[in-house]
Amino acid sequence: MTDSAQTPPAEPVLEFRDLRVDFALATSTVHAVRGVNLSVAAGETLAVVGESGSGKSATALSAMRLNPEPPCVYAGGQVLLDGRDVLALREKELRKIRGARISMVFQDPMTSLDPLQRVGDQVAEVLRLHGDHTRAEARRAALTALDEVGIPDPERRYRQYPHELSGGLRQRVMIASALVARPRVLIADEPTTALDVTVQRQILELLVRLQRRHGMAVLLITHDLGVVAETADRVVVMRHGEVVETGDVEQVFTRPAAPYTRELLAATPDWSPSHDHDPAAGDRRTAQGVPRPPAERRRGRRLPHRPGGRDVRPGR
Numbered sequence: 001m002t003d004s005a006q007t008p009p010a011e012p013v014l015e016f017r018d019l020r021v022d023f024a025l026a027t028s029t030v031h032a033v034r035g036v037n038l039s040v041a042a043g044e045t046l047a048v049v050g051e052s053g054s055g056k057s058a059t060a061l062s063a064m065r066l067n068p069e070p071p072c073v074y075a076g077g078q079v080l081l082d083g084r085d086v087l088a089l090r091e092k093e094l095r096k097i098r099g100a101r102i103s104m105v106f107q108d109p110m111t112s113l114d115p116l117q118r119v120g121d122q123v124a125e126v127l128r129l130h131g132d133h134t135r136a137e138a139r140r141a142a143l144t145a146l147d148e149v150g151i152p153d154p155e156r157r158y159r160q161y162p163h164e165l166s167g168g169l170r171q172r173v174m175i176a177s178a179l180v181a182r183p184r185v186l187i188a189d190e191p192t193t194a195l196d197v198t199v200q201r202q203i204l205e206l207l208v209r210l211q212r213r214h215g216m217a218v219l220l221i222t223h224d225l226g227v228v229a230e231t232a233d234r235v236v237v238m239r240h241g242e243v244v245e246t247g248d249v250e251q252v253f254t255r256p257a258a259p260y261t262r263e264l265l266a267a268t269p270d271w272s273p274s275h276d277h278d279p280a281a282g283d284r285r286t287a288q289g290v291p292r293p294p295a296e297r298r299r300g301r302r303l304p305h306r307p308g309g310r311d312v313r314p315g316r
């Protein structure tokens, strides 16, 4: 979320170099990621879009070496986090960086939160795992994190279990635990897909705010081109495990170079953020969570209005 016109490109925090990821199945091998190169700098949001099965999640999970092995085989390339190849680290070293230097928010917090543990303790545990925090310090930091992600009455919520929270609050808890250790990189894989309309918007606004405040590098995986237009600095378009196009969001959306990007944009004629939302009209575009951007973003990033058409989730 930088102004790329004014700020020179910063050093990448996370860099994928010719990454190749295979899934070795019983009768065949899926070449899920076929030589992907991309990088994200501090304070930057890079969106990854593409049809279902194009290798977005397999790429993102590689940044934490989280693809299940087997069947996953890292068949080539590097994933450099602050210059160190994550794929060459031992499990013990990986545990140190996961959650501390790089963390991830998934689509469904119910699968990531422990149903039997109080949510506040789950946030505090990240610090207990990674730092030399006392129990009291970790608790205080967790309360601050819950407050920062906009959870009202954090003292009370701290003691609750995941099932006692709404989907939106659970996603906020996930974001709090992803960010409590102040990672350099946040990976958000369809972070709002499971949420309802207004909550989607709130969560995206929250991510934008936190990203700006902490200057993290954000890798955002989404099917929603409206979200990309509003929140990302650059975009990578993937297809069949390869990057087909990459560039500044405005440039890619207004002057797409690859035929596939043009198809993707044509299949989603309503991605422009310049529409007004009318919930009564059942606006599917907004139903996928286009956040209302801060004023300066609206000024800087207004993209051409494309009247008509319905939003189609590419590849879905």
Ligand SMILES: Nc1ncnc2c1ncn2[C@@H]1O[C@H](COP(=O)(O)OP(=O)(O)OP(=O)(O)O)[C@@H](O)[C@H]1O
Binding pocket: 023, 030, 032, 050, 051, 052, 053, 054, 055, 056, 057, 058, 059, 068, 071
């Ligand atoms: N754990 C796995 N085991 C076997 N195959 C997998 C596994 N994970 C991914 N794949 C395969 O790798 C390819 C890329 O999948 P990936 O999940 O990265 O796509 P995606 O672009 O993130 O899709 P979606 O948008 O639907 O999440 C697909 O063919 C998928 O079936």
